[in-house]
Amino acid sequence: MPTPSARLRLPACGLLAASFFLLGAPARAQEAPWTMTAYIQQSWPKQTETNRQIQDINAAMGTSFKTWDDVANLNLGVQAFRDLDPHWKVGLELDYSRGKITGSAVVDTPAGPATLAFEQKYTVYADLLALVQFRPLGSDGRWIPFLQGGLGVAYEKDRTLLTLRNPYLDETLLRVDNDGWFPMLTVGIGVDFYLTSRRTWYAEVGVSYSWAHLKHDVAASGALAPPMVTADTDSTGPNAWLGIGRRF
DSSP states (O other), X not given: OOOHHHHHTOOHHHHHHHHIIIIIHHHHHTSOOEEEEEEEEEEOOOOHHHHHHHHHHHHHHTOOOOOGGGSOOEEEEEEEEEESSSSEEEEEEEEEEEEEEEEEEEEOOTTSOEEEEEEEEEEEEEEEEEEEEEXXXXXXSSEEEXXXXXXXXXXXXEEEEEEEEETTEEEEEEEEEEEEEEEEEEEXXXXXXXXXXXXXXXXXXXXXXXXXXXXXXXXXXXXXXXXXXXXXXXXXXXXXXXXEXXXX
């Protein structure tokens, strides 16, 4: 094996070639250590208590307002990762959605038929997670399966409103404004598929299960409302997402 002094006496062309081999090869292997993925996700949150409260309104009023089990729960998100080695990478996820369920029915009142309208609307749902991803087969190839876990915080702001109106009535029966921060944990599996042999753009599909629960007492107002009600936002449940990503 050459001694250090022998390596120093390499001709210029040999030194250049050696530098290219020693420095250039690792640079090619890690020339794009960042990845970013944008995705759309469908969630199936439990919302057990919230759905039960809607069902109680239906039973009391003779209505059939939808629950969160009856609507799509879509959200948009973006993830950014930094490779640590061929098997591990770490990153952040930002997820956002908004949505509502509404319904109306005509009910009889002493002042004649009136429209009973229900709305439960969340104007903001967002979470920020720190993620760890493990690729058991490494990062080479066109297909890259992975396991993923994340921990962070979520925030929600929502309103529940029940009104009764006709030409003689304009009543707010129930109004609850709710918001708060709560912890979130998620685990999942997925696969990246590079769209070309250049391994720049990829499609991603995955499934996960999340634990996220905000439960506290908040003030309520309206003719049928108690002073305080339990606001129970249980976003725990399975998710499935489809994304498109790029390596940088």
